[in-house]
Amino acid sequence: MRLGLEPEELAQILADYRQSANLGIEDLARLIAAAEQMAAGHALGTLNCDAIMSRDLVTVRPDARAAQVADLFRKHGFTSIPVVDAQGGLLGVIFQLDLIRRARRDALWAQPGFGAAMTSLRSDKAAIPRAAEVMTIDLPTVAPSTPVASLLPLLADGGVEAIPVLDSGRIVGIVTRTDLLSALARSAARGAGQRL
Template identity: 35%
Template sequence: MEALLGRFNQSANMGAADLGRLLAAAEEEAVRHRFNGTSCADVMTRPLIITLANAPLSDIAKLFRENSIKCVSVVDAEGRLLGLVLQADLLQPLIATGPVWRRGWKGSELRAADIMRPATATVPHDQPIGYLLHQFARQGVQVAPVIRSGQLVGILTRSDLMRLLF
């Protein structure tokens, strides 16, 4: 920041770190304004690939094999989101127990509810997409379930956001 100020023969009443934070905040605000008319519902992936909490791991593995997806949403009978299963979540029981031929392995008894992660990064369907970009870019969010009236209506992934940006 100091080098930039010097290049333009300027000085600041604040330190370079404060100026850097100010510019970063201005950049985030500019992104929000750029995509102001675009909502999460406009960008989200549909149709949804979902499963119920009692679905066996073999059914979830089949969903990943048959669809080009990053996660499977776990819902209750009314379509309310309970959690998410990422591909890594599906592999974790295998890694933890060793080879599947190990005697006594109970992986076939595991269900979606046993391996799903909480869906903490949900977003409302009408939220402007600019507010979500920061979460994906800086907070490491991989997927964000999109909710309308308590119901899961779509999923936003990094691929969805890259498609929007490019």
């Protein structure tokens, strides 16, 4: 559906090119999506992560309370916040969705409703989750010199919302889907300007 084509249209393409015995509709959709990603990668050229990454990072320590993290999300409008150790080493990333899932889980286990669970994130109880309990730890990471085009498969499929950029084990930036879309838009605008 992301391609903007109905399954019947994909089936017709396969029939028109006499490929229906060799490929299925899902196979064709994957091939088209891969070709689109490759074309977008060409549009990005030799652009590296250090050219598009967000550098002014707001980070938290692993013992930060969930309420502090929620306040940072509200204040800055971020969707992800890195969790770092005292030396700036990446421990994980908290996504807004992580906090929502935690509050929902708490609502199902111990609270009378979702609203009460969200409120409990702000209370002074000892059971309040800390950043280390909510963060995602199994994220891919890249170096500042990593070509932006290599991030397309990671960020485009919906599985990853942001990719930390590390230099010698320390986080120096983060590339979000918004950063990637902005880079693609600038690249497309430059390409359109060159054709005029």
